[in-house]
Amino acid sequence: MEVATLALFTLTALAIAISPGPGNFYVAARTLAGGRAEGFASSFGTGLGGLAHVAAGARPRAVSSRHSASHSFSRGDPRP
Numbered sequence: 001m002e003v004a005t006l007a008l009f010t011l012t013a014l015a016i017a018i019s020p021g022p023g024n025f026y027v028a029a030r031t032l033a034g035g036r037a038e039g040f041a042s043s044f045g046t047g048l049g050g051l052a053h054v055a056a057g058a059r060p061r062a063v064s065s066r067h068s069a070s071h072s073f074s075r076g077d078p079r080p
Contacts, residue, residue: 013054017047 023046031039 009058017050017054023050 027039027042027046030042
């Protein structure tokens with residue numbers, strides 16, 4: 001994967017992660033109910049879960065594109 005493609009993917013994932021959604025309501029509710037420490041823990045947990053989700057979604061594409069037949073032929077490699 002090229003550096004520019006990875007940077008674009010990372011910036012897009014970050015923009016999606018910080019946009020308001022159900023996770024924001026969850027963190028706000030936990031903060032109001034349990035205080036600042038519980039809010040930080042909830043925020044960290046949802047952020048870490050989102051990062052794991054994005055990483056898991058990106059990995060199969062990187063692996064499959066590295067081993068695809070069309071990619072091998074475009075490099076001049078005779079193996080499929």
